[in-house]
Amino acid sequence: MPTSQQIAELKAKLQNVIFEKEPDDTVVVLTAPGNRIGLLQRSVAERLTNDGRFADDFALRGDSLVVFPKIKTPDPQALTEAFARVARPLHDAGYFVQWRDELLNVFDLDSGHCIALAERGLFRFLGMLTTSVYAVGTRRDGRVFVSLRSRTKQVDPGLWDALAAGMISANESRETAVEREIAEEAGLTCGYTIDSGWTCLKVRRTVPEGWMAEDAYVCRVIVDDTVTPRNVDGEVEEIQCVTKDDLFVMIERGLTPVDTGLVFLNSLL
Structure with missing residues (x-):
């Protein structure tokens, strides 16, 4: 023994x-209403915001990457639909490799509440819980x-x-x-x-x-x-x-x- x-x-x-320890070269992933949901390398965040295919879906603001900036109020259905809309194009563009065809809860990291659902393959890419x-x-x-x-x-x-x-x-x-x-x-x-x-x-x-x-x-x-x-x-x-x-x-x-x-x-x- x-x-x-x-x-x-x-x-x-x-x-x-x-x-x-969280890497130094990261940005916090936020929703427009201010929910903190993930962590992403700054270089990847910059690549996303410079990719014209996703110009309406990601905005880099200081040390934060805002996802779906047009959704200004907490709306689980709208956020879920937005994640569903971008998931396959992000996968096809090579931003993440594994497509799981499985939905997981997207959590607000501060409150622990589920605020949306998203394709499992997105989670490591966006650093979501x-x-x-x-x-x-x-x-x-x-x-x-x-x-x-x-x-x-x-x-x-x-x-x-x-x-x-x-x-x-x-x-x-x-x-x-x-x-x-x-x-x-x-x-x-x-x-x-x-x-x-x-x-x-x-x-x-x-x-x-x-x-x-x-x-x-x-x-x-x-x-x-x-x-x-x-x-x-x-x-x-x-x-x-x-x-x-x-x-x-x-x-x-x-x-x-x-x-x-x-x-x-x-x-x-």
Whole structure:
């Protein structure tokens, strides 16, 4: 079993990776009514505002990039329609690569309120906040489930993840999201209980697509001995059950995604 000092040192190492200081060369992304919704490199903001195709959609004002400046009052429907209108043209123009065909909530970063819905692919590009769920699955004897991410996944392929994890979709509660992810990734609709309350891991770091701002909500799930998790959606290649000692070694060797490693350490060790 790793010592408390070894665990603390590994936690600190991973925390330094997932929570970075905001880069100096960034601008805040605002809506015209003044909602702070994201973070973007100044060079990208300048490119957007100089692109005639989006002249009516983005305006650089000092240290802020205003999106949809003609929408002057808080209007979730108008903002949602505006995001829908520009998403495909921005993708086609190469501003972001991954098209997900999935809507997520756009949050006001100060109030935490949802102010619109937008295509998932926009979020890292504009540095907007996403929310996700992690189900840390264990047997009653304390062994931990780890799921091998498909080698075809665009993010962290071939690494060992939690039993189930994924984004919270638009207008979805975290409880509904975690049940959906457990059903899709572990094939379980019953035979498990949620053993603890929710904790939140905040991720803030630079990624190839832009800026990752994510609040990851974590729960612990006890899986009955009478059921065996099996992947359904093709995003997981295999599911194993390992001891906590083995799990620590896997995290230490970089065999888990960085954020998942910290989720495991905070939840179990």
